[in-house]
Amino acid sequence: MDTPICDYVKKYSESYYSRLHMPGHKGKNMIGPENIDITEIEGADTLFHADGIIKKSEENASLLFKSGATFYSTYGSTHCIASMVTIAQNVAKSDGVSELTCKKIIALRNVHKAFINNCAMLDLDVEWIFPDKNNDSICQCNVSVERIEEVLKSTDAFALYITSPDYLGNVADIQTISKLCHDNGKLLLVDNAHGAYLAFLKESLHPIALGADMCNDSAHKTLPVLTGGAYLHLSKEIAGKCSNVKDIMSLYASTSPSYVIMQSLDMCNKYLEESFRNDIIKTGKKVKELEDYIRNLGFETIGNEDLKITVYTGKSGIDGNTFADVLREHKAECEFSDNNFVVLMFSPFNDDIDYIRVKNAADSIKATIKHEEILVKKESAQSIFVPKKVMTIRQAVFSPSRKVNVDEAAGKICGMTVVSCPPAIPVVVSGELINEKMIPLFKNNGIENINIVDCED
Numbered sequence: 182m183d184t185p186i187c188d189y190v191k192k193y194s195e196s197y198y199s200r201l202h203m204p205g206h207k208g209k210n211m212i213g214p215e216n217i218d219i220t221e222i223e224g225a226d227t228l229f230h231a232d233g234i235i236k237k238s239e240e241n242a243s244l245l246f247k248s249g250a251t252f253y254s255t256y257g258s259t260h261c262i263a264s265m266v267t268i269a270q271n272v273a274k275s276d277g278v279s280e281l282t283c284k285k286i287i288a289l290r291n292v293h294k295a296f297i298n299n300c301a302m303l304d305l306d307v308e309w310i311f312p313d314k315n316n317d318s319i320c321q322c323n324v325s326v327e328r329i330e331e332v333l334k335s336t337d338a339f340a341l342y343i344t345s346p347d348y349l350g351n352v353a354d355i356q357t358i359s360k361l362c363h364d365n366g367k368l369l370l371v372d373n374a375h376g377a378y379l380a381f382l383k384e385s386l387h388p389i390a391l392g393a394d395m396c397n398d399s400a401h402k403t404l405p406v407l408t409g410g411a412y413l414h415l416s417k418e419i420a421g422k423c424s425n426v427k428d429i430m431s432l433y434a435s436t437s438p439s440y441v442i443m444q445s446l447d448m449c450n451k452y453l454e455e456s457f458r459n460d461i462i463k464t465g466k467k468v469k470e471l472e473d474y475i476r477n478l479g480f481e482t483i484g485n486e487d488l489k490i491t492v493y494t495g496k497s498g499i500d501g502n503t504f505a506d507v508l509r510e511h512k513a514e515c516e517f518s519d520n521n522f523v524v525l526m527f528s529p530f531n532d533d534i535d536y537i538r539v540k541n542a543a544d545s546i547k548a549t550i551k552h553e554e555i556l557v558k559k560e561s562a563q564s565i566f567v568p569k570k571v572m573t574i575r576q577a578v579f580s581p582s583r584k585v586n587v588d589e590a591a592g593k594i595c596g597m598t599v600v601s602c603p604p605a606i607p608v609v610v611s612g613e614l615i616n617e618k619m620i621p622l623f624k625n626n627g628i629e630n631i632n633i634v635d636c637e638d
């Protein structure tokens with residue numbers, strides 16, 4: 182597969198042209214990548230009006246992901262999520278869906294904050310689907326497809342928005358959910374930030390292959406792409422209906438996207454075509470072996486993702502943050518931990534030593550806990566409480582607000598949504614009433630101060 186963006190920049194950087202254009206480093210080294218960090222010069226195309234090398238590279242990506250159309254972002258899934266929801270609303274409107282219905286979207290509660298920010302921008306009302314039962318983490322939202330169907334049937338909304346895979350590695354049944362959405366006249370939008378690699382499994386589990394209308398993938402999360410590199414994928418049907426994707430993406434972006442990140446996305450196409458499929462089979466086996474090893478020590482793991490291990494430490498009476506500290510003592514850094522879980526992400530670029538360090542850390546944790554402690558579950562402080570909606574997300578986000586300590590927040594309305602990052606998933610959403618039971622949940626998620634709407638007492 183060709184790499185038109187990389188080829189162009191290489192040629193330019195080797196031509197020693199006098200750089201009488203931005204950026205100010207003029208290709209001279211300050212931290213390393215300056216020589217290939219260019220801007221929209223003659224022949225370099227423009228991300229949001231692409232008709233040259235960027236368009237060609239995006240078409241390569243679309244072929245690889247088998248999408249109707251694929252668009253690059255250098256601002257991560259955050260940018261693609263905002264664009265995706267806006268495009269979906271536009272498509273619904275042009276399909277004749279009423280203005281009122283186009284103001285409402287259904288979403289499973291474990292959304293990334295980017296979605297809430299976009300609801301504020303578009304003044305969307307969200308019909309939240311909360312987990313069927315307490316699921317010990319704000320990162321997952323386990324609901325049956327029957328529940329989803331019930332809500333789809335009873336709610337006037339233009340789309341369903343779900344996060345799959347979620348932060349803990351749970352992959353939803355997109356095939357069934359997409360059929361339910363379409364049977365009920367709704368679009369399916371998937372936050373697939375953690376699942377770009379799913380398109381390259383023996384049988385694709387990518388949302389677009391399984392019937393989603395659109396999805397965002399953070400290329401940088403699971404593929405060898407620089408931080409910020411992401412894709413917005415459209416199904417064939419949506420691609421045929423929407424000709425202003427780039428204009429919408431430009432609403433939420435800078436006019437100076439990073440050519441270094443675009444080169445990274447471009448080069449990734451070549452790797453995806455040439456060796457990624459074989460590489461992830463090998464990596465998947467190693468990850469499975471490591472997961473079995475951890476389970477054999479008595480730990481429970483959850484999730485059904487091939488390249489992620491989520492240890493449910495809470496089930497063994499161990500704080501996930503303690504588990505993460507022991508990993509650090511063994512020179513391994515996890516993706517995420519909280520009081521119940523530790524998340525480990527792998528790719529073909531991990532070395533054997535990485536797996537050995539995790540084994541050693543798990544051994545040492547096992548050695549320090551008494552056998553009878555294992556499987557004695559600690560009282561969980563991650564229960565989900567269904568909050569009362571007092572004002573719209575937009576009203577709350579754009580109201581005057583002030584920061585208070587979470588201990589003083591009960592009875593107040595949440596202003597701008599505050600999240601800990603990672604996982605950037607809210608305990609309470611803008612416009613909802615904060616109640617006492619949420620306070621431990623904030624604290625467990627590292628949130629000490631929260632914005633409240635400054636309208637009462």
Ligand SMILES: Cc1ncc(COP(=O)(O)O)c(C=O)c1O
Nearest residue numbers: 256257258259293344372374399
């Ligand atoms: C589920 C999910 N969606 C969206 C995002 C935002 O992705 P990005 O960092 O690529 O903007 C994240 C980031 O961690 C995420 O976990």
